[in-house]
Structures are given as structure tokens and as C-alpha cells.
Amino acid sequence: MPREDTEMKDNIGTRVIALVGPAGAGKTDLAEAMLFASGALQRQGSTGHGTSVGDSSAEARARGGSTELNLMHFDFLGQPFALVDAPGSIGFAADAARAIAIADLAIVVVDPDPARAPLAAPALRMLDDQGIPHLIFVNRIDQAHGSIRELLEALQPLSASPLIARQIPIRTTDASGEKVSGFVDLALERAYQYQPGKPSEAVDIPPDLAEREASERTHLLEQLADHDDSLLEQLLMDETPAAATIFADLARETSENLGVSVLFGSATNGWGIRRLLKALRHEAPGPAATCYRLGVEAPAFYSFKVSHGGNIGRLVLGRILGGAIEEGSELRGADRQPVRVGTLFSVQGDKTVKLASAADGALIAVAKVDGLKSGQWLSRGDLPPPIEIEQPPRNACLAIEPADRKDDVKLSGALARILEEDPSLAIEQDEMSHELRLKGVNDEHLRGTLARIKRRYGVEVAHRTPSIGYRESIRRPVTQRGRHKKQSGGHGQYGVVVIELAPLARGEGFRFGERITGGAVPRQYIPAVEQGVRDAMAKGPMGFPVVDVAVTLTDGSFHSVDSSELAFRTAGRIAMHDALAAAAPYLLEPVQKISLTCPSNATSRATSATAGRRGQMLGMGPREDWAGWDRIDALIPESELDGLEAELRSLSHGLASYEARFDHLAEVSAGQAEKLVRSREAEHA
């Protein structure tokens, strides 16, 4: 593509900016502040939190944070922007991951408190991994106590490229203490005083800051000179570089991921927002750069979310890249089948506006494209490579059913839609317990999902902790006779078997064999005996499936008229039932291996949380490539995992998470087993 072409396109194309960072950092407030500062919103706070094409606002308000991806549009000085406001809490973050992946730039919103810097690690890591250009906005500067320097020192190890401080704070002291009341822009060398409810006022650089300003600016220029030889020469010659040079370098640092600019302000006060918008206007790469990053070479559409929430029906949200697309255009998907793009809409919060065509870079919603799922490319030419999104592990699980039986069909319909909207959810039917299980990232995520089902589809869902996959096995071998005889006039039933039951090593499951001589049990009835044995194993003496046993059929007797498959099956079941009871049965519980990660300041509390759950520590150490984070490996019985996720979340600002998978079955102590069996009996009484 010729350079002029690229530049022209990038001048008009919508810039998609993703707001990412920890829960409660102020992303939604920042989005509103940007809309307000650009004139797209009459009054700050009027969109409410978490308005989206879905109907998340009620949800978000109840929760006090966003639960769904939220899209907004505004123009700033003639440049169209689209905002992707991502929920910060890990339970809901997966919702926006695909939209972030196709953004031109991300703003990582962080808290000024250096102690909270590790909360930004997941966002920074994801952006670095995917090569998404980004900058950092330090929000809540109105409440800042520590120094920006200290914050940058805490953030730097979490970032792959150097952080570039773009501003230094002006502080004033009043009755309530020292406060940030404005900033000096290091690139422009201009000072601004924040004004309540108004744009900041240009002021002289306070004399007591002159020295600090000079040294910080020198540092900024030196950082830029690392990637700009002619700037380096200018600095060596003691020449003052032109502002245009500095801004061009800053833009390149951002778009090529050479450096991460750090700006600060306050979303709720509207401070530093214009400065941020100007930085976006000059420095955010446009759609052409993003096409290059994602390998888009022809007009294409990437779907990042399916939404059933609005009144239009099924909508697919996505971005146009590589050229304009009109309503009704024909594109091709991975299977090369043509897909006709239906009605196009632009999305603003929970409102949609019909479009005849969508320009390169536009963030839009498409109706009537039934086959299209989220995370897929459609293109007029070759398909761009798939975008890899890391799915968070599903650590929470609930057994669910409609509170009212007659809502069965309604519930399956609701689940199908909700699962399509949120790929981090999964549904499973457990074979053993026949439970319908809803799996999600964490408890909060599942609770949010059930609330959504109720509000949107009017289905009340009953839920409980899923049953644990306990098993039974035996300690000693037993020989047992089983006899089934019924003589009730006419045709009788007759079958007698003798079996040997013996324990097997853990994990060997079940083996059945026979040593019948002299036709004591006729050949054709032997499979029926095995079936009877299996019947008895489905529910051992303690009420759970039996594993790791061998059964050998050694003897028996039959009757030429009254014997039948059914009679021998029954005899096999009776023999096995009695054998199990006599073979010193014991209880086994599933043990999971968990791999837990958390910020280091939460490690000791996370360790005791695992130990308190009959956990067995396997290892602990720093998390690879994550400064300030640790990893803990442990074995924990499945029955003890209930509530672990919530406990970890509360002790780590929502950042600790774990992956669990089945490791082995372990014997349950006699005391524990008795408690369990009794509580189960009470439940079933």
C-alpha cells in the first residue's frame, strides 16, 4: 500500500480506543468524561454505568462496576473515535477480550497508589503479548498521595517497554493537606491549573518546579533519542528540538510499542481529559496500522461479540478493517461460503442507528447474519489470521435447574443465547449425577449470569453446589454367593452365582473374568452376570459408584426351564451387593491439582487459604515473567474448593486466580466419610 494512501485513510478512519485496567479504576467514568469533553454528552454521568447494546446498565448499577462490554462514539476536533469500555473484574473481562484485540490503542487506567500497581499487571501483560499499542492514564489524581515517580517505578517491571512520564504534577497545600492541582506537560513545556467543572487554565510553570521540569524533560527526550538518532545528535549539540519532532517521536513510540506514555488526571473531575484526547488525536495509530498488525489485506469484518439484549434481536458487534463495507455486501468466512452482511448499525451505549455503509475502521453492529459467531473474520479477499484469545479458566460451577419445572424449555433457550454472548461460560450435563452444570470464571460471574437470565428472560433459576464425584473401593477380597429364586406358579426364575471380589490398584477401574467349569453357569448367561455386578457397582454400600475392583465368576447353578438372563443378572447384583458390604469398603474423593497465581503481597494469605482447605502444598515461587507476582501449586480435595475463588478474590483485590484439574482419587478418613454419608442420608431422607 503506498504511503500517501495509508496516511489519507488513517486521517479519516475511526480510531478504536479500548479502556482496560483493574475493576473500579474509573474506566467507565473516563469514557464518560471523554464523551463529555468532546461535546458528545451534555452532562457527565448521564449515560449511567455500563450502558451497552445489551441491557447491562441495571446489572452494572446493582454491582457497582461494569459487567458487559460497552461501546461509545464521539468526534474530537473532526476525528471520529470509538470507545470500548471493558469490565475490569476478571469474571467479566473475557467479554471484551476480542474487542480489545482489534482496537487501535488501549488506555490502561490505573490508580495513583503505588501499592495498587500490581493490579494493572493482567492488562499490561495482555497488551504486550498481543502487541497492542497502549498508554497509561493514572486516574483519581484528585486523591493521589504518593509520588508519580514511585508509581512509575512500581509499574515499570510490569511493562515490556519503558514508561514515558509525560507530565509532572503541580501540588498545592490547603487545609486538607497536599493535593495535585495541575500539571506541567513535559513535551510542550506548558503548565495547566485544574479548574472545577471547566477546562484547565494555562499558567506559568511554577518557579519551584522549574528544576524538576528541566530534568524530567531531559529524561523524556533521552528516552525518545534511544530510537531517534537525529534527535540524539540535537541533544548532544545542546539544540532544542522542535515540538513537531517530539510529538512525531511520541506517536512512533506508541504505535511501534517502543514506549508507553503515562498521563494523569481525574475522570470524575474532568481533569487532564483534554490533554488525553489531544494525545489520542496525535498519537493513536489508525486502522491502517491495525490492519498491518492483524494481517488484514482486503476489506474485512471481525466479529467480537454476539448480543441478544436489545430490541433488534441478534446483533453481531464487530469492526470493519481494510476498506468500507455496505449493507448487503457479500463476504466470505473460513469455510469460503458467502455470507451476506445484513443491516448495519452504529452503536452508542444502548442505542443503535441504522447505517447504509460503514467506513474503514468503523465499529458497528450487524443484524441478520445468523451463521456468524463471535471471534470470526469475514473478508472480501483472503481471510486474516485468526486472533488468539486466552480464555480464563472456569473456576466456578453451579448445578442449575428452572425453579419452576414448566420453564424447562425457556431456560434452555435462554442458556443458548447467554452462552453465545459470553464464550467464557459453558454448560455440561454430568453423567453420574445427571446435573445440569453451568461453569464460569468465578462465582460473581455465575451470579451475574443467573441474574441476567432472570431479568432478560424471566426465568428463575434454582442453583446449588454441584455434587462431588465421590467413589468407593474395597480393602479385602471376598467370595460371595448370590441366589435368585422365585416360584410363583407357572414360569419361575432361577439363578445362582459365586463370585470372587478383589481390590485393584488405584485407577485400574473394573475387571470382570470367569473360571466356570462344567457349565455351572451356561455361557449365554455370563454377560448377564457381569451386567448384574455392574448394576450393584453404580451405588456401593456408602451410596457412591465403586471403582478399582476385580470380579471373577467362579461357580453357580441353573435350572433348565426357570433360568433366564434376567435371573442371572439379578443373582449377579445380589452377590456383588453382599460382597461389597463384606469387603471393608472405604470412600474416595477427587483431589484437584491447582496452580494459583497472585500478586506477591497476597501470597501468604493465599497459602493459608489453600492450607485451610486440607490442601497439600506442592511448590511455591515467583511467577515467570510477572514481576511482583507468585505462583503456588497445591493439591486440594474437590469438596474443599467451594468458595476458594471468592476467598482468593477478596484477599487479592480480585487478582488471584487458579487453574484446577482432576489429579487423583484419595481415600477419605473414616471420620470424614461417616460425616459425609450421614449428611447424604439426611439429604435423601
Ligand SMILES: Nc1nc2c(ncn2[C@@H]2O[C@H](COP(=O)(O)OP(=O)(O)OP(=O)(O)O)[C@@H](O)[C@H]2O)c(=O)[nH]1
Ligand atoms: N475521586 C475520584 N473518583 C473517581 C475518579 N474516577 C472514577 N472514580 C470513582 O471510581 C469508581 C469506579 O469508577 P468506574 O468508572 O465505575 O470504574 P471502572 O474502571 O469502570 O470499573 P469496572 O467497570 O468495575 O471495571 C466510581 O465510584 C467513580 O465515581 C476520579 O478521577 N476521582
Ligand SMILES: [Mg+2]
Ligand atoms: Mg466500568
